[in-house]
Amino acid sequence: MALVRLRRSVRAIVLDEGDRVLLCRFVIPEPGGAVVVWAAPGGGVERGESVLAALQRELREETGLVIDGEPPHVWHQEVIDPGHAVDYDGVINDYFLVRTASFRPRGALSDDELAAENIEGFRWWGLREIAGYRGTDLFSPRDLATPLAALIAGRASGAVVRLGL
Structure with a gap:
C-alpha cells in the first residue's frame, strides 16, 4: 500500500464588520x-x-493582516486527490475565524511572488454574492455558502465542522 502524502495547510475565514469574507483569486493553469x-x-x-505561526505568517505575507491571539478553529477539510496539490496526494486545510475591520489587502509578498503562488487578486464577498454566483469560477470549498452562512449566523456548535471538497 502506497503512503499517502498530504500537504498540511491553514486558512483564515476573514470576516469584516459587514460579514463579508475576504477571498483570494487563484488562477490555476490546467492543460x-x-x-x-x-x-x-x-x-x-x-x-x-x-x-498558529503558519496562520500568522500566511496572513501577513498575503494580505498584510496581523493577528494577535489564537482565533477559533472552525472548519477542517481533507481532500485526497493527487492532482490537488503539487507533489502531494492531497491536502488537509484547517480554517480559523478572524474578525476584523475591512481593509485593502496588501501583504509582504510582491505581485510576482503572489503570482508564483497562483494568487492574482483579492476580493471581499458577501454571503448572498457567493450563494447566488452563477459564473465559471469555483469556490473552495465548493459549497462555501453553506458553512459560511452557519458561521455568520452563529449556528456553529463550537465543534470543528468537517467540510467536503
Missing part, C-alpha cells in the same frame, strides 16, 4: 485552460512551524 478558484487566504505549514 485545457486556467481554472479560477476563490479561496480563503492561507497556505502550507512549514516543517517545525506551529499551526
